[in-house]
Amino acid sequence: xxxxxxxxxxxxxxxxxxxxxxxxxxxxxxxxxxxxxxxxxxxxxxxxxxxxxxxxxxxxxxxxxxxxxxxxxxxxxxxxxxxxxxxxxxxxxxxxxxxxxxxxxxxxxxxxxxxxxxxxxxxxxxxxxxxxxxxxxxxxxxxxxxxxxxxxxxxxxxxxxx
Amino acid sequence: xxxxxxxxxxxxxxxxxxxxxxxxxxxxxxxxxxxxxxxxxxxxxxxxxxxxxxxxxxxxxxxxxxxxxxxxxxxxxxxxxxxxxxxxxxxxxxxxxxxxxxxxxxxxxxxxxxxxxxxxxxxxxxxxxxxxxxxxxxxxxxxxxxxxxxxxx
Numbered sequence: 001x002x003x004x005x006x007x008x009x010x011x012x013x014x015x016x017x018x019x020x021x022x023x024x025x026x027x028x029x030x031x032x033x034x035x036x037x038x039x040x041x042x043x044x045x046x047x048x049x050x051x052x053x054x055x056x057x058x059x060x061x062x063x064x065x066x067x068x069x070x071x072x073x074x075x076x077x078x079x080x081x082x083x084x085x086x087x088x089x090x091x092x093x094x095x096x097x098x099x100x101x102x103x104x105x106x107x108x109x110x111x112x113x114x115x116x117x118x119x120x121x122x123x124x125x126x127x128x129x130x131x132x133x134x135x136x137x138x139x140x141x142x143x144x145x146x147x148x149x150x151x152x153x154x155x156x157x158x159x160x161x162x
Numbered sequence: 163x164x165x166x167x168x169x170x171x172x173x174x175x176x177x178x179x180x181x182x183x184x185x186x187x188x189x190x191x192x193x194x195x196x197x198x199x200x201x202x203x204x205x206x207x208x209x210x211x212x213x214x215x216x217x218x219x220x221x222x223x224x225x226x227x228x229x230x231x232x233x234x235x236x237x238x239x240x241x242x243x244x245x246x247x248x249x250x251x252x253x254x255x256x257x258x259x260x261x262x263x264x265x266x267x268x269x270x271x272x273x274x275x276x277x278x279x280x281x282x283x284x285x286x287x288x289x290x291x292x293x294x295x296x297x298x299x300x301x302x303x304x305x306x307x308x309x310x311x312x313x314x315x
Contacts, residue, residue, distance in 0.1 A: 008308035015300050024270040050288030057296035064300040
């Protein structure tokens with residue numbers, strides 16, 4: 001008789017739920033931010049909005065590996081509470097990290113270009129928003145694997161004797 | 163050697179059939195909104211197609227690993243059936259993810275998503291595209307591990 005483990009199916013379900021909450025919350029917060037700070041809707045703001053969502057998705061993609069690792073490890077060890085705590089912390093940490101990257105990129109772009117970015121975005125400066133978008137995406141690509149490694153270091157794997 | 167040739171042949175046939183199936187089914191879905199497709203729906207169609215292919219790639223990888231097993235077990239016919247089944251599973255899983263994306267969009271946006279897409283709203287298109295691709299990327303690995311249990315047990 002075949003023995004099938006449904007852990008991975010639970011991981012899929014968990015990741016789908018977490019991804020929906022993560023991206024929905026990020027979209028909501030970004031919508032509020034854009035409506036409050038930039039107000040106008042044009043091509044430049046649309047590009048920046050989508051780039052920021054994509055960069056948060058990249059962070060989520062990397063942290064999802066740590067989430068599934070933590071789930072598999074703690075469930076195998078029957079430490080359910082620790083599983084919930086670790087997964088929640090990774091999730092919240094990744095979300096805050098994505099938001100911080102977005103805010104940090106504003107300072108970076110403003111310092112590179114010596115221009116008032118909010119004003120330029122209001123004036124539909126597509127080139128600036130494209131540069132900002134690429135900076136965001138590349139930052140997420142560079143930094144999120146390190147974030148994932150950091151998250152994995154919190155899983156207490158047994159030490160190898162060599 | 164013949165097993166590898168058969169593997170390549172089946173992969174190509176399954177891949178082409180999958181492209182045909184996905185292309186027609188997604189195109190029909192979008193054409194129900196507006197025909198001919200506007201720019202936003204063309205972008206969304208391309209991204210959705212790409213997402214379906216990402217899932218196919220993940221599913222087919224375990225099928226090909228199985229083929230290498232088949233070289234040692236002389237059970238090629240049984241294993242050659244795995245690839246079409248995996249492609250079909252990938253198709254069903256991708257449709258499920260696409261539906262989840264559509265419901266998520268309805269949940270997070272106040273405006274009517276379908277009407278906004280018809281009205282060429284790039285923002286809605288971008289959000290839906292990112293959500294679908296992220297869902298495909300993060301779920302393909304664990305679902306493939308789950309399916310692999312059936313093949314390797």
